[in-house]
Amino acid sequence: MDLLVATRNAHKTREIRQILGPGFAVSDLCSHEIPEVHESGKSFEENATLKAVAISKYFPGLVVADDSGLEVDALGGAPGVFSARYAGHEASDKQNIQKLLGALARIEPRAKRSARFRCVIALARRGELLGTFEGIVEGTITEQARGLRGFGYDPIFIPCGFQQTFAGLPAEVKNRISHRAKAIRLLAANLAPLKTRG
Numbered sequence: 001m002d003l004l005v006a007t008r009n010a011h012k013t014r015e016i017r018q019i020l021g022p023g024f025a026v027s028d029l030c031s032h033e034i035p036e037v038h039e040s041g042k043s044f045e046e047n048a049t050l051k052a053v054a055i056s057k058y059f060p061g062l063v064v065a066d067d068s069g070l071e072v073d074a075l076g077g078a079p080g081v082f083s084a085r086y087a088g089h090e091a092s093d094k095q096n097i098q099k100l101l102g103a104l105a106r107i108e109p110r111a112k113r114s115a116r117f118r119c120v121i122a123l124a125r126r127g128e129l130l131g132t133f134e135g136i137v138e139g140t141i142t143e144q145a146r147g148l149r150g151f152g153y154d155p156i157f158i159p160c161g162f163q164q165t166f167a168g169l170p171a172e173v174k175n176r177i178s179h180r181a182k183a184i185r186l187l188a189a190n191l192a193p194l195k196t197r198g
Helices: 010-020 044-056 080-085 093-107 171-177 179-195
Strands: 002-005 025-028 062-072 114-125 128-141 157-159
Touching: 002 010, 010 025, 010 062, 010 171, 010 179, 044 062, 044 114, 044 128, 062 080, 062 093, 062 179, 080 093, 093 128, 114 179, 128 179, 171 179
Parallel strands: 002 025, 002 062
Antiparallel strands: 062 114, 114 128, 128 157
């Protein structure tokens, strides 16, 4: 089954391809000339839906778009939908992490560091939203970055039940327990009936 992922993030495309497995031919926007979609939504679901629906008007097959991010309880749920641009629109992963750890340290070094990664995937075809699928993984924020794998906030997030950060876990483990993995499994379970619709 052909799926277009509405992203130019190679890390995200590779992760989705690995999780879905060989039954899906996954491509992304790097191989298509499609205009950028402004993420103006106030929630992960709104942003994912905006991207999937808009891109599906340019592409004849099924389009998936995800919006995901980190919610830190001590920061009132921030960075949330602003996770990728927390330290600015052109900020690097390292800059985003530094800003987040600095914000936590200013609140209280020993403050409750509970957090979660949330991912919402939207599926669309020909400008129509076919469904949304959410995955959440709970965990805590470290005091400093650890691990060399992953991307984004992976080096400072320890999922519940583990001692390593996402960046310290093998890809096959992360791809089994992550927020994106949970959302993608729900997507995959619903692809067959959705494909035959309309």
